[in-house]
Amino acid sequence: MSEEQKRRLQTQLWSICNYLRGKMSGDEFRDYILGFIFFKFLSERLYAIAQNALEADGIQYEDLDETNPDHKEIIEAVRQEAVDALGYHLNPSQLFDQIAKKIKADKDAFVIGDIQQLLSDIENSTRGEESEDEFIHLFEDMDLNSSKLGKTPDQRNEVVKGIIKQLDEIDFQINQIEADVLGDSYEYLISNFASDAGKKAGEFYTPQKVSEILARVVSLGKTELKSVYDPTCGSGSLLLRVAKHVKKVGRFYGQEFNRTTYNLARMNMILHGVHYKHFDIKQDDTLERPQHPDLKAEAIVANPPFSLNWDANDLKLSDDRFSPYGKLAPKTKADLAFIQHMLHHLDDKGVAAVVVPHGVLFRGSSEGHIREHIIREMNALDAVIGLPANLFFGTGIPAAILVFKKCREDSENILFIDASRDFEPGKNQNNLRNQDVDKIIDTLASRQAIEKYSYLAPLSEIAENEYNLNIPRYVDTFEEEEEIDLVAVNAERVEIEKEIAELNAKMQGYLKELGLS
Structure with missing residues (x-):
């Protein structure tokens, strides 16, 4: 990824913040924006692991149905591999892309309950695993039922959908870039929030x-x-x-x-x-x-x-x-x-x-x-x-x-x-x-x-x-003042006074010509 692409990614991510600016203070909407970016990142990382595991069988992870008994075994195999490699797991229906598709397909979709649950599920997928300490309570500041997001559930739902829609338009390019590029963009946002x-x-x-x-x-x-x-x-x-x-x-x-x-x-x-x-x-x-x-x-x-x-x-x-x-x-x-x-x-x-x-x-x-x-x-x-x-x-x-x-x-x-x-x-x-x-x-x-x-x-x-x-x-930074040449200063003062006297004389002449003196 070029520096230009990196700057574009950072600008796109920061522009989403404007969506919440005015609705709440910066240190409050920071937690929601960064949390949703993090959710999308986890989703794309999980999807990449899943597709790598299923590629040989020609299976698309997002097409698997958690309620289908035949699919459950495949999802469990992906879960085991994902938890070992990444520390967490997401079901196919919980992927960021799937949530975004649901919102696009149904403008009246009510999603905040599902999203709040899947954030809890990410944390719960680590319980009893080596990664538990690194993930537990990670999303506790993302209360989607908070009045900070809106007075009514419908208002809060619209705000959350707006964030999802805007994030969906940004390609994190997880498979094409070093992890540091997105990480640096996240750091860029933290820096801006700090400012x-x-x-x-x-x-x-x-x-x-x-x-x-x-x-x-x-x-x-x-x-x-x-x-x-x-x-x-x-x-x-x-x-x-x-x-x-x-x-x-x-x-x-x-x-x-x-x-x-x-x-x-x-x-x-x-x-x-x-x-x-x-x-x-x-x-x-x-x-x-x-x-x-x-x-x-x-x-x-x-x-x-x-x-x-x-x-x-x-x-x-x-x-x-x-x-x-x-x-x-x-x-x-x-x-x-x-x-x-x-x-x-x-x-x-x-x-x-x-x-x-x-x-x-x-x-x-x-x-x-x-x-x-x-x-x-x-x-x-x-x-x-x-x-x-x-x-x-x-x-x-x-x-x-x-x-x-x-x-x-x-x-x-x-x-x-x-x-x-x-x-x-x-x-x-x-x-x-x-x-x-x-x-x-x-x-x-x-x-x-x-x-x-x-x-x-x-x-x-x-x-x-x-x-x-x-x-x-220990470090002497004292700067001696330059010695003043009093003779030169006095001569310069005389010249300035002479110029002022000449200007005054000219002004008096003009006033006399105009009959104002």
């Missing part, structure tokens, strides 16, 4: 270029990763971005607190062609109830919520994640608690990259103590990267990226990069450009000191600064 959602978007989406930096940091110099983990995974975009920079990721791990966003992350994984056996996304509070207790990940990426309130009860000092430090992050600022969690789950030869507010770099008290322990006792901080302000949804404050390694190649220095001035101004948000991202990664790879951009700080200097990591302490 529309504004402040709320911070809950589920990290700006693409920031994701790019994090992904390239943890994959630098590697072609394969055994495992990638995001403890606050949102829609899963960060995990999937890492996969674009290596040939293979063995397994994806993630945890997300918000239930709706958790479902979105699982859909996003599947739409990007990640097999259900190769990802493990859990839903719960990461700091309170971590769901991957034995995980040691080769790469960890995260954009945790800034300065989150958390239960900093002293009992947590018995938790292996926090006990080595002797102190907990403040109750009103969980930023360093997330970092402690990440370091606990980082493999000895792994790399972690996390987005933090600038306060994490210099705040004192328990945060200063934890920061000192990470640097002095663990020697795990590898780099500090300052980003421009107003990059993120929901906040205009500047942020930084911290890079951690337990076994550092350059164990005597910490690299500081001040990339805060390299960006493209935007109407609502500033944006990083490709050259800005490349410059950060190239500097990180070479660990070079560049005037007014980067500095390699010895650990002794960090200690002298009492483990304060405020970037201006």
Whole structure:
């Protein structure tokens, strides 16, 4: 598929959103639009598996009748193959194309009951199977009987039929394209919804270029990763971005607190062609109830919520994640608690990259103590990267990226990069450009000191600064003002005054001629 075709697909998918715009808020119709796209995708994937299995017998899967005893055996054989390959199953009458045909054939067709049931059937087809955790409750946010879709059942039915009709006109080309193309289009929609959602978007989406930096940091110099983990995974975009920079990721791990966003992350994984056996996304509070207790990940990426309130009860000092430090992050600022969690789950030869507010770099008290322990006792901080302000949804404050390694190649220095001035101004948000991202990664790879951009700080200097990591302490970006030539300025002032006097004289002459002076 060409880039032009890809853009056309994205435009077609986004245009469907206009059908629901005005009927409900963006973060509400997002769940319906993405859910229906996902249903069509699952349907086409299932159909491809079924046709491959039945091709030799010349049987069309959609022609099979679930009530026919002779056909039931064939459908069961397809079910077994589909559940093993894809993790789920759909009967012939439940295929997206069949629903669309029913709507075209009968303009009065009432379909929301059938569709709600088949969405439940997709989930139920995984019960007791290895794929159950990846599919169960996946469609719980698609309540087709919700008044959000319309006041009456008939109104809701018309809205759902309208979405089906528009989606039916779009060819996903499942058999002709890599899974990533449709997955990228899904990601494009998530990005657009994030832009529309504004402040709320911070809950589920990290700006693409920031994701790019994090992904390239943890994959630098590697072609394969055994495992990638995001403890606050949102829609899963960060995990999937890492996969674009290596040939293979063995397994994806993630945890997300918000239930709706958790479902979105699982859909996003599947739409990007990640097999259900190769990802493990859990839903719960990461700091309170971590769901991957034995995980040691080769790469960890995260954009945790800034300065989150958390239960900093002293009992947590018995938790292996926090006990080595002797102190907990403040109750009103969980930023360093997330970092402690990440370091606990980082493999000895792994790399972690996390987005933090600038306060994490210099705040004192328990945060200063934890920061000192990470640097002095663990020697795990590898780099500090300052980003421009107003990059993120929901906040205009500047942020930084911290890079951690337990076994550092350059164990005597910490690299500081001040990339805060390299960006493209935007109407609502500033944006990083490709050259800005490349410059950060190239500097990180070479660990070079560049005037007014980067500095390699010895650990002794960090200690002298009492483990304060405020970037201006290390990267001097001060620009001397050009010396003013007072003689030249005065001469220019005299010339301007002379021109003004001449203009006034001319004006007086004109007024005199007109008899107005």
